[in-house]
Amino acid sequence: MQKPKILLVDDNEVFQILFRDIFWLHGIDQKFDLQVTDRIEKAELIIRDQATRPDIIFMGLVLPMEKDGKIIITPEAGFKLLDEIKGNSEWEKIKVIIFSSYNDKNYIKKAKDMGAYMYLVKEKNLPQDLVQLLDSLYAEQTTSVA
Amino acid sequence: MDTESHHLSFLDILRLSLRIFKTKLARTLLTILGMSVGIGTVLFLISLGYGLQYILIGKLVTTEDSLITLEASYPAESSLNIPKNKIDDISKMPGVVEISPEAEYSGEAKNGGLTGLVVVKAVNSNYFRLSGTTPDIGTVFQEEEPGAVVSNQAAKLLNFNPDATSLDKKISLILTPEDNSASSSQITINEPLSIKGIINDDNQAPYMFIPMSIVPVQPTFFKSVLAKAKDINTVSSVKDELIGQGFVISAKIDLVNQAQKVMNIITTILGVFGIAALIVSAIGMFNTMIVGFLERIYEVGVMKSLGATNSDVKRLFLMESFVMGFLGGAGGIAIGIGGGQLMNLILSVVSVRLGGKPLTLFITPIWFVIMTLVSSSLIGIISGFWPARRAAYLSPKEAFVRK
Amino acid sequence: MAIPIIQLENLNLYYDKGKPSEVWALKNINIEINKGEYVAFFGPSGCGKTTLLYTISGIDISKVTDGKILINGRDLRQFSQKELAIFRQMGIGIIFQQFNLIPSLSVLDNVALPMAFLGVSLDRRKEEAANLLARLNLTPYAGRYPSELSGGQQQRVGIARALANNPPIIVADEPLGNLDSENANKVLEFLKELNEKDGRTVIMVTHEAWSLRDAKRIFYIKDGEIVKIEEPKGKTETAKSITSHVMEELYPDITSKELIAKSLSHLFLRGYSNDEIKRFEFFLVQRFNDKLDKDTFRAVLDRPYKHGGLGLWKQKAAKIAEMTEELIERRKDIDRIHKELELNLEVPLYEEIRKLSGWLLEEFSGKITDIQKIKLEEIVSERLRKIISSEDFLKVLRLPKNEFGLGLSLRVSQRMSDKLDSILGDSEPALMQ
Numbered sequence: 008m009q010k011p012k013i014l015l016v017d018d019n020e021v022f023q024i025l026f027r028d029i030f031w032l033h034g035i036d037q038k039f040d041l042q043v044t045d046r047i048e049k050a051e052l053i054i055r056d057q058a059t060r061p062d063i064i065f066m067g068l069v070l071p072m073e074k075d076g077k078i079i080i081t082p083e084a085g086f087k088l089l090d091e092i093k094g095n096s097e098w099e100k101i102k103v104i105i106f107s108s109y110n111d112k113n114y115i116k117k118a119k120d121m122g123a124y125m126y127l128v129k130e131k132n133l134p135q136d137l138v139q140l141l142d143s144l145y146a147e148q149t150t151s152v153a
Numbered sequence: 154m155d156t157e158s159h160h161l162s163f164l165d166i167l168r169l170s171l172r173i174f175k176t177k178l179a180r181t182l183l184t185i186l187g188m189s190v191g192i193g194t195v196l197f198l199i200s201l202g203y204g205l206q207y208i209l210i211g212k213l214v215t216t217e218d219s220l221i222t223l224e225a226s227y228p229a230e231s232s233l234n235i236p237k238n239k240i241d242d243i244s245k246m247p248g249v250v251e252i253s254p255e256a257e258y259s260g261e262a263k264n265g266g267l268t269g270l271v272v273v274k275a276v277n278s279n280y281f282r283l284s285g286t287t288p289d290i291g292t293v294f295q296e297e298e299p300g301a302v303v304s305n306q307a308a309k310l311l312n313f314n315p316d317a318t319s320l321d322k323k324i325s326l327i328l329t330p331e332d333n334s335a336s337s338s339q340i341t342i343n344e345p346l347s348i349k350g351i352i353n354d355d356n357q358a359p360y361m362f363i364p365m366s367i368v369p370v371q372p373t374f375f376k377s378v379l380a381k382a383k384d385i386n387t388v389s390s391v392k393d394e395l396i397g398q399g400f401v402i403s404a405k406i407d408l409v410n411q412a413q414k415v416m417n418i419i420t421t422i423l424g425v426f427g428i429a430a431l432i433v434s435a436i437g438m439f440n441t442m443i444v445g446f447l448e449r450i451y452e453v454g455v456m457k458s459l460g461a462t463n464s465d466v467k468r469l470f471l472m473e474s475f476v477m478g479f480l481g482g483a484g485g486i487a488i489g490i491g492g493g494q495l496m497n498l499i500l501s502v503v504s505v506r507l508g509g510k511p512l513t514l515f516i517t518p519i520w521f522v523i524m525t526l527v528s529s530s531l532i533g534i535i536s537g538f539w540p541a542r543r544a545a546y547l548s549p550k551e552a553f554v555r556k
Numbered sequence: 557m558a559i560p561i562i563q564l565e566n567l568n569l570y571y572d573k574g575k576p577s578e579v580w581a582l583k584n585i586n587i588e589i590n591k592g593e594y595v596a597f598f599g600p601s602g603c604g605k606t607t608l609l610y611t612i613s614g615i616d617i618s619k620v621t622d623g624k625i626l627i628n629g630r631d632l633r634q635f636s637q638k639e640l641a642i643f644r645q646m647g648i649g650i651i652f653q654q655f656n657l658i659p660s661l662s663v664l665d666n667v668a669l670p671m672a673f674l675g676v677s678l679d680r681r682k683e684e685a686a687n688l689l690a691r692l693n694l695t696p697y698a699g700r701y702p703s704e705l706s707g708g709q710q711q712r713v714g715i716a717r718a719l720a721n722n723p724p725i726i727v728a729d730e731p732l733g734n735l736d737s738e739n740a741n742k743v744l745e746f747l748k749e750l751n752e753k754d755g756r757t758v759i760m761v762t763h764e765a766w767s768l769r770d771a772k773r774i775f776y777i778k779d780g781e782i783v784k785i786e787e788p789k790g791k792t793e794t795a796k797s798i799t800s801h802v803m804e805e806l807y808p809d810i811t812s813k814e815l816i817a818k819s820l821s822h823l824f825l826r827g828y829s830n831d832e833i834k835r836f837e838f839f840l841v842q843r844f845n846d847k848l849d850k851d852t853f854r855a856v857l858d859r860p861y862k863h864g865g866l867g868l869w870k871q872k873a874a875k876i877a878e879m880t881e882e883l884i885e886r887r888k889d890i891d892r893i894h895k896e897l898e899l900n901l902e903v904p905l906y907e908e909i910r911k912l913s914g915w916l917l918e919e920f921s922g923k924i925t926d927i928q929k930i931k932l933e934e935i936v937s938e939r940l941r942k943i944i945s946s947e948d949f950l951k952v953l954r955l956p957k958n959e960f961g962l963g964l965s966l967r968v969s970q971r972m973s974d975k976l977d978s979i980l981g982d983s984e985p986a987l988m989q
Contacts, residue, residue, distance in 0.1 A: 021160070024642050025674075031628055032647050032724050034591070037558070130162075130677040133684060134646050135722035165672050176660045455656045458615055459717070460645030460673045463637065549644075550616035 010040045011148045014053055014061035016088070017106070018045040018070055018080075022129070026065070026137075033138050038145045039063075047072060047088045054098055061101060063124075063144060064092070068107040068114060082114060086121065093122040102144070106132075161465040170472040177445065181477065184441040188481025188532075189488055191430035192525060196489025198423045200515040204493075206416040207516055213408055219285025220409065221385050223392055225400040226377035234331075234374035243380055246394065248387040253280040253379040256365065256372035258328035258340075262311055269310035271303075272360040273328055274376075275368050283379045285405065286362075288350030291320045299364045300349035307359035308351055321347045324361075328368065331376075340370050431532060434481060438536040442474050446540035450547065457549035470541040471534055478533015482526045490517050559629050561725065561757050562589040562612055567623035569607060569780075581607050583780040585623070589773075591724070594751040594758045596768050599777035601830045605761045606729055608777070612759065613648045613727050614640050627725075645673050649718030653730035655710040657702040659926075663713050664689065664698040670720040688716040692746070703926055707907045708739025715746055726750055728760045732767050734827055737901035744770060764822050766898040776805055813844040816883075816890055823897040824876050827904030836866055843880060850881065860942040867941040869980045909937045912976070919971045920964065928962050939976060946977050 015026050023043050030036040042059065044050050047070055053059045068085035071078050085105065092098045102124040107114070110128045118126050127140075161169075173181045214220050225243070227233035235254070244252040253276060260273035280286070281293040281302075294300040301324060305315035313319035323345035330340070346363060354360075365372070380395070382388040385406070392402050453466055493515030501511035569582035581604050589595055597605040610616045611625060614632050617640075625632040627647065635643065657666050667688055668681040689695050692712040702710055711731060718726060728747060732740040748770045751758045760771065768774055768788070776784040784805045804810070810818070817840040821833050828836075839856050842848045848856070857873035859865025868876070879896075882888040903911070913933045917924065924932075935952050938944045944952075953969035955961020964972070 021638065021642070024639055025646070028639075028642055028646060031630060034558070034628070034724075130675055131680050133671060133674070133676055133680065133721065135684075138722065160675055161673055162675055165678075172660045452658055455658060456669070456673075457641075458613070458644065458650055458656075459670045460641055460721075462641040462673075465673060548616055548618065550610050 012040045012061040014064045015043045016050045016066035047084050063102045065104050065106045089121050166472045185481045187437045188434035189484030191434045192485025193488025195427035195430045197492045200493040200517040202420045204514040204516040215285040215287050219405050222283045222381045223402050223404045225395050228401050237373050248391040249380045251381040253283050254375040255377050257376040261327040263325040264311040271307045274362050275365040289353045291350035294349045299367050301346040301361050301363050302350040303361040304352050304354045307361050310359045435532045442540050453544045454549050463545040467541040467545040471537040474537030475533045479530045482529025560588040561591040563626035565624040569620045592755050595773045596771035597761045597775050603777045604780040605777045609761050614643050646721045649723040649726045651714050651718050651728040651731045653733045655714045667716045692716045707734050725757045734904050734906040736903045736907045817841045826902045827906045869940045916972045
């Protein structure tokens with residue numbers, strides 16, 4: 008059976024290492040296939056391709072985005088990607104978990120309203136919290152019919 | 154993207170660095186105190202310098218306009234007077250916005266039966282503003298209200314008390330022009346003038362100012378003329394122009410510049426002392442940081458084995474020294490300004506007791522305060538550089554394996 | 557079959573490579589440790605077990621010259637500084653012999669510290685740290701400082717701290733060396749719990765054989781090499797048999813008397829330095845071989861270390877001498893002696909000093925600073941080892957604080973000194989310089 012796929016979209020290099028290392032250290036890489044990218048444009052391509060399409064996406068909100076020919080870093084990027092995913096009939100089933108540094112009530116509400124599965128604040132989560140979350144996500148994923 | 158996350162946060166570094174007040178209170182306080190006293194002393198002295206400068210220039214520059222006004226006259230030896238057309242030319246010069254000519258007479262002043270010889274200067278009312286002449290008692294005369302502004306010597310000469318009781322008393326005048334014309338025709342001022350103001354001036358022969366408008370025969374030759382330049386930058390070009398025309402120029406601005414030069418020298422010397430004080434406190438700070446580092450090699454090792462990165466450890470040391478430097482500067486500012494204000498208070502009380510005005514001798518400009526704070530913080534950070542680097546490169550193991 | 561969580565392949569490590577002082581500390585080490593195992597590295601001091609431990613922990617891998625350090629298949633030697641720091645934050649929890657708590661932070665802050673390095677918020681850290689302290693039964697001490705805690709309590713704080721970021725691997729470097737019997741057993745129980753209940757991989761480094769009882773595999777290390785790997789068959793094997801096993805492997809030419817001396821020296825002198833333990837071994841063997849008679853042996857135990865003896869205080873010397881005689885006169889056999897020493901572990905020197913200092917401070921009702929406390933422990937230690945005499949002890953108690961004394965009044969100092977003397981019981985002046 009193929010392992011369920013997780014995609015991480017985050018532009019903070021240290022966080023990318025941290026996230027990957029949790030999979031590595033706690034053997035979660037036996038449960039999920041992990042892919043990591045720093046741009047929403049690249050994420051889009053990964054989602055588009057059925058072979059690489061993730062079942063679960065962890066993403067930050069404030070990410071780089073190309074706008075009017077320039078690259079800006081804005082929460083718009085995260086919301087844009089979320090919107091795209093939830094607006095597409097083939098992709099809307101993907102569980103999107105916002106994993107952001109920003110503990111902003113408005114962001115949280117907006118994300119939930121747009122269909123995000125969860126909104127997690129980075130500084131409130133320890134490695135063990137993440138491990139627990141991934142374990143329960145795995146249980147959900149493998150009991151439900153894909 | 155925020156590089157702050159997943160590292161030791163700024164707040165945590167600050168909290169960790171505040172432990173120096175818990176564990177090494179005496180040493181920390183002494184280091185900060187050393188810096189504060191040094192900086193405070195320098196601040197105190199520089200405030201003194203600034204205060205003196207302020208007072209000095211304040212005395213020189215009594216009105217705004219007097220700073221950009223020149224007084225032009227022919228050299229004294231020549232005994233030449235300025236003809237009217239020359240005055241008009243001057244008033245038409247491009248850099249000149251306003252003029253005030255002065256005509257001089259010998260005057261016979263009468264107060265009742267008493268007669269005295271005074272130098273009479275006939276001027277327009279704008280003369281006072283342009284020259285910065287302000288009476289010590291009373292005011293100047295206006296065009297609508299003719300009167301006289303006399304020197305205290307002149308007042309005494311005519312048996313007037315050189316104080317407020319003599320205001321509005323009347324003087325009769327007969328003028329004799331001092332020009333080259335052979336006619337010694339006297340000019341009588343019809344209406345006696347009331348004293349509007351008294352100038353304390355013991356350095357000159359008795360004189361008085363009267364409005365030019367009340368002289369029945371308008372003067373055609375003038376002793377000197379005041380010319381106000383358009384702005385402070387135009388002053389020197391006007392001055393050069395007038396010198397080229399053979400005039401002798403006296404300008405307040407030259408005095409001010411000279412005074413400022415002297416003050417700058419004094420301030421520079423004080424500044425050197427200041428830098429010396431900062432260097433001494435920097436040395437004290439270096440010492441504290443180095444000693445602190447040697448004692449903390451163990452702690453750094455433990456932290457690194459728990460996962461602190463090199464930059465975490467570096468920032469910890471830099472924050473500690475920054476805090477000390479900042480507080481040293483703040484303390485110095487408190488001492489310096491506090492001391493200055495205290496002196497101001499004492500001096501004011503004393504000078505008011507002696508009949509004068511309150512005295513503000515110590516003035517600290519805001520930019521200087523900010524600069525002090527910034528430099529003390531910088532010194533703090535710099536003195537933390539060496540231990541921060543050394544700590545950053547310690548391997549976790551070599552640091553805590555101890556005998 | 558999953559790959560081993562830790563795999564060392566042909567690992568070689570040198571200290572001061574290329575210099576005259578070069579030491580080949582780890583020689584071609586090959587080890588595989590599986591996830592969820594409880595293993596021990598056992599060997600005499602200086603054999604390289606600690607170096608091996610720190611290498612696995614990513615603490616000092618710069619001196620590794622060849623080989624691989626594979627954690628779940630990834631080689632630590634290929635990691636950047638950043639990646640190594642993150643590994644140390646999340647992958648390994650270390651428990652130290654000296655506890656290594658930060659003295660200027662409270663117990664709670666100490667436990668929370670590893671989480672701060674991950675950038676976790678203050679309230680989340682405090683919450684998790686409180687949970688960990690509760691698990692280790694330390695909740696009442698959360699606000700205290702390490703200096704206010706006993707050795708056993710400090711070590712438990714160390715364990716709580718090691719668990720902060722939920723590492724899958726726990727590494728313990730001689731965790732019991734400074735603990736008395738009760739606390740040592742508690743800590744051992746905790747380590748077992750971490751392994752059996754949490755499923756963590758536990759590696760313990762030790763030179764005290766009795767502490768191996770929960771380990772499923774024991775790696776015997778000598779001179780930087782693994783000489784044997786053993787899987788003890790459960791409770792039937794006592795520490796003594798493990799030890800003799802070991803000694804025979806490590807020291808093939810050893811006589812049985814030397815074997816006994818080696819196995820006993822660590823038990824008698826817990827918390828003493830390696831030099832002191834070696835010296836004791838030497839004299840014990842001499843006594844076993846009858847090269848020293850009973851009284852001379854006793855005298856050696858008493859004589860200050862500086863003068864070639866062991867400088868033990870009266871009770872300790874008496875106890876050791878008594879047990880030695882029991883062995884020699886065959887009143888008790890070696891197994892029995894071992895059992896007695898294991899069930900009632902000798903209080904390690906560190907703990908003995910702390911207890912005595914605390915007991916002496918009962919005479920003093922005022923406030924005592926940390927520096928004074930440390931000074932007191934220092935002179936109690938010197939007094940126990942006969943480095944200073946009773947008079948010297950009294951003198952330092954009375955010396956003013958700015959002259960590095962304790963600044964206590966004559967009355968209090970006299971009382972404390974007398975109290976200590978009553979325990980130590982010797983009236984002979986120590987021989988100085």
